[in-house]
Amino acid sequence: MLATSSRELPLDLNDVVLVFACNELFVPYLSVALQSILVNVSPSRHYDIVVLTRDITPKSMITLTQQASKHNVGLGFLDVDAALGDIKLPHHGHFRPETYFRLLAPTLLDNVDKAIYLDSDIVVCSDVAELFDTDVTGYLLAATRDADTIGQIDGYDPTVYAYLKDQLGMSEPHDYFQAGVLLMNLEKFRQTITAEELLDIATERTWRWLDQDVLNKVVDGHYRRVHMKWNYLVDWQYMRRTHIVAQAPKDVQDEYDEARRDYRIVHYAGPDNRPWLYPDSDLAGLFWQYAAGSPYLEYLRDQLEKSRRTVDGMARRIKAVAIYRGIMHAFDYTCPAGTKRRQKFIEYYERFGGSVG
Structure with a gap:
């Protein structure tokens, strides 16, 4: 079931093509993302989903394939190990090596002209065909500005x-x-830069935001902008909107607020406060709405209960409250955004080994 080439996949790959990168541990959340796509597909289009992986088990592949089987959606799994070889992918914090797999999409899907790449910590609230139909002629990619x-x-x-x-x-x-x-x-990527060149950039140092930085370095602002409603970043810790995005220019703030009112894809981005562990996090109810149709619903419920009742789960919650609602709020108060005091403090913090990535 795990193909080594896109040509081996049991998929047509001739209409809407979607790509995920996932490991076995993240399969339940991928299943929720998949369910959200299935609910919103158009009966007049065909959708093929390719999962880039190196360790998803046959059992999980069967479960996900059965989940998609009642819809006009094909699902296949593509092995990335052959393309990666012995390359060690540097990562840190909450990031995982799978985040780099999107860099391999142009090479692994060598018979596909364009595809939507999606992180697995998302839910789709609209027909993704609308995004897929965006004209990217002359651009390597289309994306949203990062508010x-x-x-x-x-x-x-x-x-x-x-x-x-x-x-x-x-x-x-x-x-x-x-x-x-x-x-x-994908076609322009193949004409512009090789997977080897992308991986060389990725491994020359540990970038702050890993492969996202690699892509931004390569693209350098020359991309087709799409509205943030197609990648709405949730209000992480209920701080992102009022503390972080609030510092951005007015047009960025306005677009972020517009996306909040009309989101098409919701992205649970951040190092903590994920809806499967924190049901009071921003738009967690939307995640659980789609989770209700996932074959992993009981697993997700059990995981949530463990996070509430076990010693490890409670310790994690206490730590999150202490850091994000205690220390960070105190820091914002004593070193307000935009001040020289704040900049100097962060510079000293990083100089002595601290990380804010």
Whole structure:
């Protein structure tokens, strides 16, 4: 069931093509994302979903395939190990090596002209064919501006501007895009840059936002912008909107707020506060609405209960409250966004080994 080439997949790949990257541990959340897509497909289109992986088990593949089987949706699994070889992918924090797999999509799907890439921590609330039909002629990809990162640039973490400008080499850091939802022009990628070149950039150092930085470095602001409603970043810890995005230019804030009112894809991006562990997190109810149709519903419910009742789960919650609603709020109060005091503190923190990535 695990193909080594897109030509081996039992898929037509001739209409709407979607790509995920996932490991075995994340399969239940991928299943919720899949369910949200299935609910919103158009009967007049055909959808093929390719999952890039190296460790999803046959049992999980069967479960996911059965989930999709009653719809006009094909599902296949593509092994990335042959393309990666012995390359070690640097990562840190809550990021996993699978995040790099999207860099391999142009090579692995060599018979596909374009595809939507989706992170697995999303739910789709509309027909993705509308996004797929976006014209990307002349661009490597279409994406949304990253309201979170732009807010950091403009005051929440002023060191980000220098990082994107001097280390990533971006001409204009405010053009930085969010890579959790991408419409990739795979044909142009193959004409422009090889997978080996992308992986060379990825492994030359540990980038702050990993392969998202790699793609932004390569694209350097030349991408087709799509509205943030196609990649709405939830109000993480109920701080993203009021503390981070609030520092961004007015047009970015306005677009973020518009996306909130008319989201098409919801992205549960952030190092913590995921809806499967925190049912009071932003738009968690939407996640559980789609989870109700997932074959992993009981597993997800059990995981939520363990996070509430076990010692480890409670310790994690206490730690999250202490950091995000205690220390970070105190820091925002004593070192307000946009001040030189804040910038100096962050610079010293990073100099002595701290990480804010």
